[in-house]
Amino acid sequence: MSAFSSAEIIANNEDLLTEILVCLPVKSLLNFKSVSKNWLSIITSPNLSLRLGRLPKPITGLLMRRNNGPEYNFINLGSNTSRAPFKSLTFGNLPSRVHIKQSCNGLLLCSSLQENARRPDYFVYNPTTNKYTMVPPIPNDNGALCRDVVLAFDPSNSPYYKVVCVKDCNLSESSFQIEIYSSQTGTWRVCNSSFNYPNTPFFMEGVFWNNAIYWCKSWSPSIYFDMDKEEVREMPMPPNINGLDEKWSWYLGTSRGHLHLIEIYSPFNTIFNIYEMEKREDCCRWIVKYQVDLSPIVTSYPEMIKNFQTDLHYYLFSTLCVVREENDEESYLVVHLPAKVIRYNFKDKSFNKIHDFAPSHDSEHQGGNGQVTNFDFVGTAAFQYIESLASV
């Protein structure tokens, strides 16, 4: 047909090559950067990362800090055995430990408090490419209490990210001010309006979804910050049928573009709903997506049972992640039991162990003897590791 082989024609057709490359796992893309100079430039181009950002990426694994130490456990969720992106985090010559604060669509927001510093330094880190950048401190810092710092990154929308900081307003109590950093401009700016929430003592672990940040709380009204309109609103919550005012635990997280909520009011119960946020125009509501009963897991793993009073016991577990798969019939819940992690499949309610935590030295100090102690319980914060080529 021509002097060129079909292989060479494909290799020289950047559009066609890009279509093939977006189907490859991120690991292969990083590997193939050394194929040739042309491939290096195509793989590092903003065009490819934008194309990749539009495809929902699976959660490769979860990162959980080990007993408040510097090291992280890696719970593999991928079909292949993936390697942990890191064991512990160190950035450059920073003397202090770096911890993950939040995971958002492939990027991690990390913090590190230096000795004698008033506030921690914040970093945005891509664990796949092992690149990080420091978020500049907020200018004109008046020392007001900082309630939460949240990373807002949606690669399907923009290659840039924002960092949102909620601070106390100096003017009056229970009044708050929001400042936003943009990686596009490299600057912070103050949001026009401050807002009041008298019954809002805490902001913690905000979750970014659909260009808004959601905060869930144990008892006061839950709220969200709409980043399009730059206003704070109360978030409607599912009906509380337990008659208890305060939640025992909750989970708020995203997977494949869905926002999920679990509220557990009583530790004496193994049955709960998983809600999904449905957003239409100007309103949002929670719909029941899955119903979960963990009692078969309790039968298989009786170490979950903790005696409370003579004839009363509660269950030791925490919900780490709701994982949505491309085919919803394969979606599942990741549950942490003492010393192990279980995968619970929504469709057929089957479950299997996917991770054992190595016994910690702390639990030996606790008198060990093979007894399960609270120290085998690693915690509730599991950060999603999603492979990404996003630049920071």
Place this chain on the structure above:
Amino acid sequence: MSKLGQAKRIIFLKTADGQLFEVDEPVAMEFEIVKSFFDENEDAADDTVVPLPNVSAEPLAGIIEFCKAHVEFRANGAAGKDEVKKFNAEYIKEKSNEQLKELILAANYLNIKEMLDFLTETIANRLKNKSVEYVRAFFGIENDFTPQEEEAVRKEYEWAFEGVDED
């Protein structure tokens, strides 16, 4: 457009190597390039031969086979079902890398979205987890890095080279 009304319209396609193909209209209209040819030449005679100067007979025969099956699947409401997956898997099983490359170029030129999506994914599956050397050989790419440059690029992502399949 057909003069005989009920009769099935046949589209004539001529490949780069001079072969004439007779293709049922719904199958030929899967090719965006053929469709726009008739959109732009509304008064084209029914026996017009559409020249395809960038496609040779072998890949075209393969493409017609694929599109014919998929047009039927859609007509039977089977689109997206297991039998489609089964057909696709069978279709690609016997194809060599060389045939696959010919097919994707032809599908790209003819602009057949569904087949192109399927072929890009198939090629990506064959490249996934392979070594850099395998990819170079697959595409006939010459390494234009100096050894120092290549070492520097590789060093940055050393972990990505772990667990690569044998070529």
